[in-house]
Amino acid sequence: MEPTAVARGPRPPAPTGPERNIRLVIEYEGTRYAGWQVQKTARTVAGEILAVIERTLGEQPQLLAAGRTDQGVHAEAQVANFLTRTTMVPKALADLLNDALPADINVLRADEVPLSFHARHDAIARRYRYQIAERRTAFFKKLVWWIRQPLDLAAMEQAATALVGRHDFSSYSDRSEELREPRVKVHTAALRRSDFLLTFTIEADHFLPRMVRRIVGVLVQIGQGRLPVEAVQRFIKEQVNDPAQWTAPSSGLLLEKVIYPSSRPPTPPRKEGSR
Secondary structure, three states: OOOOOOOOOOOOOOOOOOOEEEEEEEEEOHHHOOOOOOOOOOOOHHHHHHHHHHHHHOOOOOOEEOOOOOOOOEEEEEEEEEEEOOOOOHHHHHHHHHHHOOOOEEEEEEEEEOOOOOOOOOOOEEEEEEEEEOOOOOOOHHHOEEOOOOOOHHHHHHHHHHHOEEEEOHHHOOOOOOOOOOEEEEEEEEEEEEOOEEEEEEEEOOOOOOHHHHHHHHHHHHHOOOOOOOHHHHHHHOOOOHHHHHOOOHHHEEEEEEEOHHHOOOOOOOOOOOO
């Protein structure tokens, strides 16, 4: 895969306005990219966006994202922010970026936020969705994992209940990468079948490398009767490498939402006398 190429030509003059912090909400179809994070020898989502910022604004900012999606993984609402001195209003800035971005990357919205805002550090949770096609499909091949064998949804749902809570998910992560915090607090983990599509949604305070794809792989093994329901919990309690062999392909994984404190609805006040 070729790295991002910055178009030649005169660079626009660097803006001279006061420094501002711009938050972007971005959707992308990650098939053509080696993940989010900039790489010198490969084409990435962040690399494409930064190249466009340089061409259009004449700036070379740092682009901070809520999560670094892997090669081939998609996003419905990735959040990123960067510092700029442009005086453009956010809506016009989003339009400018979209006019220059490839068709598989789209800025859904841009907002000016306080200088202290950090897309990753300020996030309190992320939500991923994995999509499994239970039949051959002509339309969504790049966004699903097609499983030919029947899946026992009830067994998969029972197994997924063990994921909720704070656990050490080291067995579900890529151990070749350094893990700062292997204990992850999973808020929800649910499966849903609609027509031919089986979706697995998981929300947690953070995620380890390959964690969601390996959880999905284990759940599929359970759904096919090749592993017992108790396997999900056993791989949490024991430090093993077994889930790596069942890692689900990246095509079915989407970053669905990044959650910030203001995204949560306020907790209703307790009524007097309630427990």
